[in-house]
Amino acid sequence: MDPQPLNEPTPSAAQDAEPASAFASGAPTDAAATGFAPRTDLSALTGQVEAVRQQIGQVIVGQQDLLELLLVALLADGHVLLEGVPGVAKTLTAKLLARTLAVPFSRIQFTPDLMPADVLGTSIFRPTQGDFEFRPGPIFASVVLIDEINRAPAKTQSALFEVMEERTVTQDGTAHHMATPFVVLATQNPVEQEGTYRLPEAQLDRFLFKLNVGYPTLAEEVQILQGHHSGFGGTPLEKVKPVLSAQDLAALRQQVGQQRVEANVLEYIAKIVGQTRAHKALYLGASPRASLALLNGAKALAALRGRDFVTPEDVQTLAAPVLRHRIMLTPEREMEGGTPDDVVKAIVQSVEVPR
Amino acid sequence: MRKANTKRLGRVQGPWGHLGLLLLLGWLLAAPALGAPRPPRQWRALADTASAPPLPADATAQAPIRRPAAERLRELRGQRELQYVEGTGAPEGAGFLARLMAWLWRWLAPVFNTKGGRVAWDIIFYGLMGATLLFAVLKLLQVDLTKVFGRAPRALPLAYETGQENIHELNFADALAQAEAAGNLRLAVRLGYLQLLKQLTDRDFIAWQPDKTNQAYLRELAASQPTARPAFAELTRQFEYAWYGELPVSAALYQQVRESQRQFGQQLSGAGRAAHLA
Numbered sequence: 001m002d003p004q005p006l007n008e009p010t011p012s013a014a015q016d017a018e019p020a021s022a023f024a025s026g027a028p029t030d031a032a033a034t035g036f037a038p039r040t041d042l043s044a045l046t047g048q049v050e051a052v053r054q055q056i057g058q059v060i061v062g063q064q065d066l067l068e069l070l071l072v073a074l075l076a077d078g079h080v081l082l083e084g085v086p087g088v089a090k091t092l093t094a095k096l097l098a099r100t101l102a103v104p105f106s107r108i109q110f111t112p113d114l115m116p117a118d119v120l121g122t123s124i125f126r127p128t129q130g131d132f133e134f135r136p137g138p139i140f141a142s143v144v145l146i147d148e149i150n151r152a153p154a155k156t157q158s159a160l161f162e163v164m165e166e167r168t169v170t171q172d173g174t175a176h177h178m179a180t181p182f183v184v185l186a187t188q189n190p191v192e193q194e195g196t197y198r199l200p201e202a203q204l205d206r207f208l209f210k211l212n213v214g215y216p217t218l219a220e221e222v223q224i225l226q227g228h229h230s231g232f233g234g235t236p237l238e239k240v241k242p243v244l245s246a247q248d249l250a251a252l253r254q255q256v257g258q259q260r261v262e263a264n265v266l267e268y269i270a271k272i273v274g275q276t277r278a279h280k281a282l283y284l285g286a287s288p289r290a291s292l293a294l295l296n297g298a299k300a301l302a303a304l305r306g307r308d309f310v311t312p313e314d315v316q317t318l319a320a321p322v323l324r325h326r327i328m329l330t331p332e333r334e335m336e337g338g339t340p341d342d343v344v345k346a347i348v349q350s351v352e353v354p355r
Numbered sequence: 356m357r358k359a360n361t362k363r364l365g366r367v368q369g370p371w372g373h374l375g376l377l378l379l380l381g382w383l384l385a386a387p388a389l390g391a392p393r394p395p396r397q398w399r400a401l402a403d404t405a406s407a408p409p410l411p412a413d414a415t416a417q418a419p420i421r422r423p424a425a426e427r428l429r430e431l432r433g434q435r436e437l438q439y440v441e442g443t444g445a446p447e448g449a450g451f452l453a454r455l456m457a458w459l460w461r462w463l464a465p466v467f468n469t470k471g472g473r474v475a476w477d478i479i480f481y482g483l484m485g486a487t488l489l490f491a492v493l494k495l496l497q498v499d500l501t502k503v504f505g506r507a508p509r510a511l512p513l514a515y516e517t518g519q520e521n522i523h524e525l526n527f528a529d530a531l532a533q534a535e536a537a538g539n540l541r542l543a544v545r546l547g548y549l550q551l552l553k554q555l556t557d558r559d560f561i562a563w564q565p566d567k568t569n570q571a572y573l574r575e576l577a578a579s580q581p582t583a584r585p586a587f588a589e590l591t592r593q594f595e596y597a598w599y600g601e602l603p604v605s606a607a608l609y610q611q612v613r614e615s616q617r618q619f620g621q622q623l624s625g626a627g628r629a630a631h632l633a
Contacts, residue, residue: 035602035605035608035611036592036593036596036597036602037596039602260599260600260601262598262599262600262601265599307595307600308600309595309596309599309600309601310599311568311569311595311599312568312599313568313569313570316568348566349566350566351566352565352566353565353566353567353568355545355548355549355569355598
């Protein structure tokens with residue numbers, strides 16, 4: 001049993017108003033007329049998100065699920081880790097998303113010799129004043145693209161712990177606060193690739209989603225080739241314009257935060273995450289931060305789907321992106337060829353949907 | 356350092372080297388014809404016998420035959436230490452397990468002590484060894500033994516942590532009446548929706564499973580009874596707004612929803628069973 005595909009919207013009244021022979025019931029199909037309509041006006045949210053989607057869609061072919069989840073993370077105020085083999089447009093997608101937002105953007109290329117100060121910044125002595133001045137590093141931006149994050153060793157990774165969770169950088173006893181929004185979009189190649197390190201668990205836990213970027217379909221790849229052949233591939237970034245300001249995003253996030261979540265759905269989230277801590281195939285289960293991530297993500301996804309409440313479908317859809325990087329398989333399960341996604345799927349199937 | 360080593364080596368090699376050479380020389384001289392093929396061992400034995408002087412036959416001396424006394428023989432036979440035939444019973448004071456094993460062996464011994472029994476035992480033993488080896492090889496190769504005979508393994512029942520109401524056991528009429536009487540109309544909407552899910556399951560339009568979401572059932576229904584999907588999608592939406600969305604349901608709204616649910620249920624009754632699942 002798989003959750004609803006991301007691009008299949010929740011059936012709305014208008015969508016299902018097609019003629020049906022035997023079952024053309026007297027059920028009213030106008031959502032507002034029945035009284036079953038969102039109590040919050042989500043039209044601004046869906047409209048602005050659609051504008052972002054359109055901008056990115058000018059360049060990126062396919063990857064609709066990826067784009068949808070990136071937007072969910074943006075609305076849920078979460079960081080995203082994009083994993084995929086080289087050449088599947090991970091970096092391009094992240095750059096395009098950043099470009100649609102009218103906020104400061106920075107890019108850090110992680111290399112094996114990168115030091116924490118190269119990321120966070122450092123204090124410089126000013127001889128004339130006789131004191132130290134803090135020079136902010138490239139992390140001080142609203143959207144930070146960390147390319148090839150797993151090519152830097154653990155020492156540099158640990159520099160990100162504080163800033164990713166607390167949105168502050170403490171240097172020489174002074175806490176420097178990040179601007180709002182602050183989103184880290186990191187890309188990495190699979191760990192099996194040469195010259196990469198496994199990210200520390202504490203850091204992985206700070207990513208809202210880990211999204212696997214796959215290969216395009218045949219039709220999508222042909223479309224990519226056609227676009228490139230006709231000169232489209234020259235400067236794709238210039239086509240994309242900023243459509244969402246920091247204030248707009250803050251307002252949308254506030255709206256997402258007000259989504260309704262029924263008590264049984266909260267319990268459903270807790271049960272799914274709790275099962276990861278007792279599963280025999282797992283060496284490390286997910287933390288309560290994972291429960292919060294699942295909740296926040298589900299609220300954002302529900303809003304994107306035009307609902308002002310969360311359903312178990314939203315939770316199921318996001319279970320794998322939220323949990324796959326937070327759990328560790330036992331060596332036996334790894335040797336058997338099991339994957340975290342398999343275990344998450346089994347866990348979701350073992351918990352009853354509240355209804 | 357190198358010099359010291361050389362000196363030490365010289366000291367060791369001097370007398371021992373000479374002794375070794377002398378020993379080697381002695382061995383070469385003592386060897387009768389080094390390199391010549393030696394005769395086989397039996398021939399050498401015969402040759403030694405032939406060269407020895409023959410001894411005269413001892414015809415006079417008769418070895419006396421000594422026999423133990425009959426009394427002593429009886430005494431020895433009576434001693435437990437000299438009785439080499441194992442008893443089939445358990446020794447005195449043995450535990451339950453030892454007595455059980457002894458009984459089992461007493462029962463099996465006549466079977467395996469025959470010639471046929473020994474052959475059977477050999478077959479069983481080597482058969483088990485072969486099967487163990489085969490199992491180990493197949494396990495190492497990760498071959499799914501359950502598929503050897505062409506049948507996929509049956510999915511095990513899911514270990515659900517908690518069970519809510521079983522829709523197949525719930526008395527919907529009573530539960531609905533109670534919810535309506537209590538004014539809990541959100542619950543009444545939910546019960547009406549669960550009743551529809553039961554009807555859909557009974558008619559094989561959907562396959563009820565506690566981990567499936569409403570959208571999963573909608574997709575199943577779209578495959579089994581496409582014409583029923585739009586109406587059921589609307590009812591699903593109403594249920595989700597009322598239950599997950601915690602939308603207050605007024606009496607008028609409830610009447611509307613309940614009527615839609617009844618209508619769908621009646622239409623479902625006349626729809627027959629799903630052809631692809633029945």
